[in-house]
Amino acid sequence: MVIDKREILATNPLLSGLPADVVEELMAVSVVKQLADGECVYAQGDDGDGLFGVVQGRIRLSNSSREGKELLVMLVEPGDWIGEVSLLDGLPRSLDAFAMGDCAVLFLPRTRFDALLKAKPELYQYFIPMLCRKLRLALSYVEGVALFPLPARLAQRILELLAFYGVNDDKPGMLIDVHLPQEDLAKMLGVSRQAISRELKRFESEGIIQLAYGQLRVMDEVALQRELEQA
Amino acid sequence: MVIDKREILATNPLLSGLPADVVEELMAVSVVKQLADGECVYAQGDDGDGLFGVVQGRIRLSNSSREGKELLVMLVEPGDWIGEVSLLDGLPRSLDAFAMGDCAVLFLPRTRFDALLKAKPELYQYFIPMLCRKLRLALSYVEGVALFPLPARLAQRILELLAFYGVNDDKPGMLIDVHLPQEDLAKMLGVSRQAISRELKRFESEGIIQLAYGQLRVMDEVALQRELEQA
DNA sequence: CCAACACTGTAACTTTATTGACAGTTTTTA
DNA sequence: TAAAAACTGTCAATAAAGTTACAGTGTTGG
Numbered sequence: 001m002v003i004d005k006r007e008i009l010a011t012n013p014l015l016s017g018l019p020a021d022v023v024e025e026l027m028a029v030s031v032v033k034q035l036a037d038g039e040c041v042y043a044q045g046d047d048g049d050g051l052f053g054v055v056q057g058r059i060r061l062s063n064s065s066r067e068g069k070e071l072l073v074m075l076v077e078p079g080d081w082i083g084e085v086s087l088l089d090g091l092p093r094s095l096d097a098f099a100m101g102d103c104a105v106l107f108l109p110r111t112r113f114d115a116l117l118k119a120k121p122e123l124y125q126y127f128i129p130m131l132c133r134k135l136r137l138a139l140s141y142v143e144g145v146a147l148f149p150l151p152a153r154l155a156q157r158i159l160e161l162l163a164f165y166g167v168n169d170d171k172p173g174m175l176i177d178v179h180l181p182q183e184d185l186a187k188m189l190g191v192s193r194q195a196i197s198r199e200l201k202r203f204e205s206e207g208i209i210q211l212a213y214g215q216l217r218v219m220d221e222v223a224l225q226r227e228l229e230q231a
Numbered sequence: 232m233v234i235d236k237r238e239i240l241a242t243n244p245l246l247s248g249l250p251a252d253v254v255e256e257l258m259a260v261s262v263v264k265q266l267a268d269g270e271c272v273y274a275q276g277d278d279g280d281g282l283f284g285v286v287q288g289r290i291r292l293s294n295s296s297r298e299g300k301e302l303l304v305m306l307v308e309p310g311d312w313i314g315e316v317s318l319l320d321g322l323p324r325s326l327d328a329f330a331m332g333d334c335a336v337l338f339l340p341r342t343r344f345d346a347l348l349k350a351k352p353e354l355y356q357y358f359i360p361m362l363c364r365k366l367r368l369a370l371s372y373v374e375g376v377a378l379f380p381l382p383a384r385l386a387q388r389i390l391e392l393l394a395f396y397g398v399n400d401d402k403p404g405m406l407i408d409v410h411l412p413q414e415d416l417a418k419m420l421g422v423s424r425q426a427i428s429r430e431l432k433r434f435e436s437e438g439i440i441q442l443a444y445g446q447l448r449v450m451d452e453v454a455l456q457r458e459l460e461q462a
Numbered sequence: 463c464c465a466a467c468a469c470t471g472t473a474a475c476t477t478t479a480t481t482g483a484c485a486g487t488t489t490t491t492a
Numbered sequence: 493t494a495a496a497a498a499c500t501g502t503c504a505a506t507a508a509a510g511t512t513a514c515a516g517t518g519t520t521g522g
Contacts, residue, residue, distance in 0.1 A: 146421030
């Protein structure tokens with residue numbers, strides 16, 4: 001499928017908030033790239049070759065140890081930019097980025113990026129909220145692991161997923177409408193799949209959630225918040 | 232002790248790299264504040280009332296759970312700014328900041344900060360490297376906790392402390408010249424003091440480090456790096 | 463439609479770290 | 493200089509989570 005750049009930018013929040021001339025410039029110098037499931041956008045240790053805007057699909061930002069243990073740092077959705085840190089500070093990529101399912105990204109090569117920023121230094125300010133948000137997110141993860149037991153962290157993560165992916169269907173409760181196996185949930189929290197399975201089952205037995213194959217339904221949001229506060 | 236602002240700024244890297252007119256402006260609108268040991272600079276949840284530049288002493292950035300368990304996120308040394316995130320994104324402080332020992336800080340009130348940035352939007356770019364550095368640091372902490380066992384994380388932290396505080400005296404090895412009880416080391420790594428004591432003792436028994444009351448001497452830096460890589 | 467694959471639940475066993483308790487040492491301070 | 497405070501080492505008991513293993517269920521693709 002060929003994707004029209006104009007179309008992307010019209011329907012996508014990627015460029016909202018940017019001055020019109022910058023948008024025009026971006027249209028001119030960026031490229032749309034199609035990515036197959038599992039394809040690598042960039043890898044830890046790479047030089048920062050450019051900036052990526054997610055247009056379609058989902059990107060997995062993660063970090064792996066030598067033995068293959070993986071930490072899933074975040075899922076990046078359409079409308080978000082990734083890879084800006086290496087462009088801004090010139091250091092290598094600190095994470096791996098992989099396509100989950102087929103994706104389309106808007107690619108801005110580093111030379112173009114540098115030229116743009118050099119011409120318009122006031123553009124730096126557009127990266128500030130992005131960096132602040134990611135910094136707070138990262139800090140909240142450190143905080144979580146260091147200060148809270150698994151049940152509380154899991155409850156918090158479910159609440160976050162609910163806020164982002166939660167939908168109301170005709171059935172009671174709210175469905176978290178995203179394909180996320182317990183394996184990945186475990187990798188997000190830095191624990192084993194079995195530990196997640198055990199905790200989820202406990203939540204289910206207490207009527208807080210309902211589980212089905214590849215599905216999670218939140219029945220009692222307040223109970224999840226309690227789980228988080230008491231700990 | 233009264234501290235002269237001019238003197239501070241001459242000897243301190245706080246303002247290096249800033250344009251001369253901005254330095255003048257900062258001199259005019261900032262205030263030097265003295266802080267006693269343990270005094271609070273700001274607390275988690277507070278509104279961002281201003282920007283702080285550490286001039287003298289050391290600031291402890293940390294995060295506490297309801298039950299009093301503390302995570303020591305970082306030690307901030309003279310020459311570093313803190314508190315910029317809340318000023319930049321308008322959200323509450325995400326950490327506590329306390330003086331460790333008597334400190335002096337340069338305080339720039341939020342209204343002055345906002346006015347300065349409004350007048351000179353190109354100043355945003357001075358915050359970019361700061362935010363990138365803190366983001367990478369936070370990510371490396373998450374990564375550490377999720378992917379590596381305690382011995383490797385401890386070894387890494389000792390190496391970081393060595394790089395920053397290491398001094399060569401007449402004795403063999405390198406002394407880490409900072410007052411840092413095992414209790415605080417434990418709070419940095421999110422584990423119990425006893426676990427740290429055990430691991431340090433093991434390192435000592437293997438000739439990697441030497442311990443004394445409130446002192447840590449690194450005898451074999453390479454062995455620490457091995458500890459880190461094999462895991 | 464069925465075989466391969468992906469995902470989930472559970473259990474026994476081991477490893478790792480926590481907690482609480484206490485003794486001993488060094489430093490600080492009154 | 494004596495008493496208080498801070499810091500360290502160690503141990504036993506307990507808890508949390510990892511690991512290994514396997515059965516079972518649901519989904520997908522040829």
